[in-house]
Amino acid sequence: MSMDTLKATFFAECEELVEAMAEGLNQIASDDWDTETVNAIFRAVHSIKGAAGAFGLEKLVAFAHRFETVLDRIRSHELSIETEVLRVITRSSDVLAELVELAQSDAEGTPSAYDALLQDLSKFTGAADVAVAEEPFFAPLAFAPMPLLLDENQTICVRIFPDAAFYRNGHEPERLIGALGEQISVRCDFDAVPLLDGFDLDLGYLDWKVEVSDTPREQIEAALTYVQGLGQIGIHEEPPFLLDLSLAPQIVAPEVEQSAPEPRPTSSSPRQASAQTLRVDPERVDRLINTVGELIINQAVIAQKIDASGRGPDGDVSAALDDYRYLAREIQEAVMSIRAQPVKSLFQRLARVVREAGEATGKQVQFETVGENTEIDKTLIERLADPLTHMLRNAVDHGLENPDRRAKTSKPQIGTVRLMAAHRSGHVVIEVADDGAGLNRTKILEKARDKGLVPADAKLSDSEVDNLLFMPGFSTADQVTNLSGRGVGMDVVKTAITAIGGRISISSEPGKGSIFSISLPLTLAVLDGIVVSVADETMVVPIASIIETIRPAVGDVIQVGHDQWVLKVRGAYVPIVALGQLLGLSKALAIPQKGPFILIEAEDASVFAFSVNEIWDQRQIVIKSLEGNYGAVPGISAATILGDGKIALIVDPDALISLAGRPQLETDLIAENG
Amino acid sequence: MTLSVLAIDDSRTMRMLVSQTLKGAGFDVVTAEDGVQGVETFATRRFDAVITDINMPKLDGFGVIEAIRQSPKNRRVPILVLTTESSEAFRNRARGLGATGWLVKPFEEEGLVNTVRLVTGQG
Numbered sequence: 001m002s003m004d005t006l007k008a009t010f011f012a013e014c015e016e017l018v019e020a021m022a023e024g025l026n027q028i029a030s031d032d033w034d035t036e037t038v039n040a041i042f043r044a045v046h047s048i049k050g051a052a053g054a055f056g057l058e059k060l061v062a063f064a065h066r067f068e069t070v071l072d073r074i075r076s077h078e079l080s081i082e083t084e085v086l087r088v089i090t091r092s093s094d095v096l097a098e099l100v101e102l103a104q105s106d107a108e109g110t111p112s113a114y115d116a117l118l119q120d121l122s123k124f125t126g127a128a129d130v131a132v133a134e135e136p137f138f139a140p141l142a143f144a145p146m147p148l149l150l151d152e153n154q155t156i157c158v159r160i161f162p163d164a165a166f167y168r169n170g171h172e173p174e175r176l177i178g179a180l181g182e183q184i185s186v187r188c189d190f191d192a193v194p195l196l197d198g199f200d201l202d203l204g205y206l207d208w209k210v211e212v213s214d215t216p217r218e219q220i221e222a223a224l225t226y227v228q229g230l231g232q233i234g235i236h237e238e239p240p241f242l243l244d245l246s247l248a249p250q251i252v253a254p255e256v257e258q259s260a261p262e263p264r265p266t267s268s269s270p271r272q273a274s275a276q277t278l279r280v281d282p283e284r285v286d287r288l289i290n291t292v293g294e295l296i297i298n299q300a301v302i303a304q305k306i307d308a309s310g311r312g313p314d315g316d317v318s319a320a321l322d323d324y325r326y327l328a329r330e331i332q333e334a335v336m337s338i339r340a341q342p343v344k345s346l347f348q349r350l351a352r353v354v355r356e357a358g359e360a361t362g363k364q365v366q367f368e369t370v371g372e373n374t375e376i377d378k379t380l381i382e383r384l385a386d387p388l389t390h391m392l393r394n395a396v397d398h399g400l401e402n403p404d405r406r407a408k409t410s411k412p413q414i415g416t417v418r419l420m421a422a423h424r425s426g427h428v429v430i431e432v433a434d435d436g437a438g439l440n441r442t443k444i445l446e447k448a449r450d451k452g453l454v455p456a457d458a459k460l461s462d463s464e465v466d467n468l469l470f471m472p473g474f475s476t477a478d479q480v481t482n483l484s485g486r487g488v489g490m491d492v493v494k495t496a497i498t499a500i501g502g503r504i505s506i507s508s509e510p511g512k513g514s515i516f517s518i519s520l521p522l523t524l525a526v527l528d529g530i531v532v533s534v535a536d537e538t539m540v541v542p543i544a545s546i547i548e549t550i551r552p553a554v555g556d557v558i559q560v561g562h563d564q565w566v567l568k569v570r571g572a573y574v575p576i577v578a579l580g581q582l583l584g585l586s587k588a589l590a591i592p593q594k595g596p597f598i599l600i601e602a603e604d605a606s607v608f609a610f611s612v613n614e615i616w617d618q619r620q621i622v623i624k625s626l627e628g629n630y631g632a633v634p635g636i637s638a639a640t641i642l643g644d645g646k647i648a649l650i651v652d653p654d655a656l657i658s659l660a661g662r663p664q665l666e667t668d669l670i671a672e673n674g
Numbered sequence: 675m676t677l678s679v680l681a682i683d684d685s686r687t688m689r690m691l692v693s694q695t696l697k698g699a700g701f702d703v704v705t706a707e708d709g710v711q712g713v714e715t716f717a718t719r720r721f722d723a724v725i726t727d728i729n730m731p732k733l734d735g736f737g738v739i740e741a742i743r744q745s746p747k748n749r750r751v752p753i754l755v756l757t758t759e760s761s762e763a764f765r766n767r768a769r770g771l772g773a774t775g776w777l778v779k780p781f782e783e784e785g786l787v788n789t790v791r792l793v794t795g796q797g
Contacts, residue, residue, distance in 0.1 A: 005690075006687065006690055006691065006694075009686050009687050009690055010686075010687040012686075013685060013686045013687050040731075042729070043684070043729050043730070043731065046729045046758065047684060047685045047688075047729070049758055050685055050688060050727075050757070050758045050779045050780070051685050051687035051688055051691075051779075053758065053779050053780030054687065054688070054691055054779070054780040054781075056780075065758075165769070165770075165772075167749060167750075168743060168749050168772050169753075169769060169772045169773060169774050170749070170750055170751050170752040170753055170772070170774035170793065171752075171774055171793075172750065172795060174795065175792070175793070175794075175795035178795065179792050202746075202749075223792070225775075226774060226775040226776075226793075229769075230769075
């Protein structure tokens, strides 16, 4: 087992402990806690400290030690949890988590709040010694090499007259004497042994005298460390064996011996009962997911074969196949749920981000979370951390107003930032909402014009203005604040979200706040899509982006420019994107007149009509990455294998829309469509 | 004869460290992750020594010592306490319940091995 494995174990464990700590603190913050809550936090901090010491993480140990001291005082009711205490322990848990992160990334440096918090903590440590135990790592025992030269005069006499506790604690005189040295002479005094009727097996009656001539005094003292006080045990100076009568053995049965066994101090509470878990290498789960993917493809192949063989859909085979399909789907869901994890741990980590942002900007922020138990694929959770961190910082920094401005608008002084997760029709929706001033659209537009991102005379809808935030290089803060203005803007957030197959949108109301909403697929491995043919190619359009499919009536397709077409949908005009032409397929329809259309909702909520040749069916498909083999293809997100074994490309509607370019007319035309 | 040691600690890292260290020194090591599991494991077979953490869920180390020492036949089994707590009061409590010795985390590998050897009479 290598040090790396050990470290990996340590950090994996730390992650869980930090989570447990945060959960406990949340319970305290919401005033729903008991002694076991504090115990659990204490244990978490304590375990981190214990293991951190093994890796020489001194700062971590020192901090955890002081933190633990304070928790211990709370635990023993010496200290009650008042506002300031709660603040300090909450912040301390943040710093501790940060220290763990720093250690994990092997980074030098100290969290900015480290010193301040150490100070704060020491206010509450009371009389307890706050210095980290500086004594040797273990009680020093006699294991140094024996000195070669021995001084005759150094003969040391040791008396070992054990009491009952000595024996009960698992000590043996022979072992102890053996540990004293090699050159020894031993005498045993039986005088204290009583007659048989007064004999108690549990008590010690033997009195040993040992002369040691080859061991330095310190070593002997060390060897006696564990037995000090367990009877009359110690080093005697000259003259040997001359005993003061007052030291005569008094055999006293220790009180513990007689007492009835007390109920064991169990401290488990229902809340503590942790579910049984199984640790599995993620690669194994991935393999399983892949295999299930193949299974689903295989099912499609069989379905197609049966279809081709001319058996009707009512036959026995088809019924059996339906069962197969059902089971395959069950297995797939079960396998996916292995990787699913509640977003709770992520949300807890993010609470820290909000607290820090509040401190850095001097704004009072109340952080609310909703839907912590929503489960998402673990891979997605990890990849959400950075974008959400940025969004939350933005919400505090740019979203919330300064306290004085809030006062003027008669809003509560404490701003609210809400993080919400929920499952919505096969998707995971995550929202970051603030009750701040809302987006300043005039300013955004001005900025975008200044930067040449939009033509000076462009008329943009509110939602289009909002979406300017996602354009690369856009930053609304007049001055780069030390918080969110770190050279990355919302475009980076958007890229990160898009990379995991998600979409992000904004809704904002002046004076009331903004909501940034992320919509994610439940998993990265399978998606529901509509299979279409474009020219001679089979393609898949993800169902997530589809609003509806339309077969246009005569006159609904209107040419509005040289090669621009719009589709009239219930009184609104929707720009047409001709997929075949766009992708450069040779057999593409020149004019998208008759074909069915798929109405697509773009990320910014604008609507487009994709023209295709035919729409086949809707099905679940397994995503096979293209990038590993081909590199990124614009407009195509991945591929899949269909039932007939052929490859179908999965289109990326948003990429296609930007590939097509936005027709100038679009704004005016779809404005009425909302 | 290979001596077997039961190591009880709720920290996975500590369990690995202890077991790695002692196995390297020729001991047979069995681990348990909380006090209850420790006491249950102890009952399943013969152990030559027990190393236990103190702060653990379900049953703490003091409870483990108490539970093991409760039976007269376990009087002679050395029980070492391995913990970050190093205060006098703490030691006295552990010892009052029947702990044979104590080690402070973090431990030095040699120190752990030597101490286990000492209390098992293999020193």
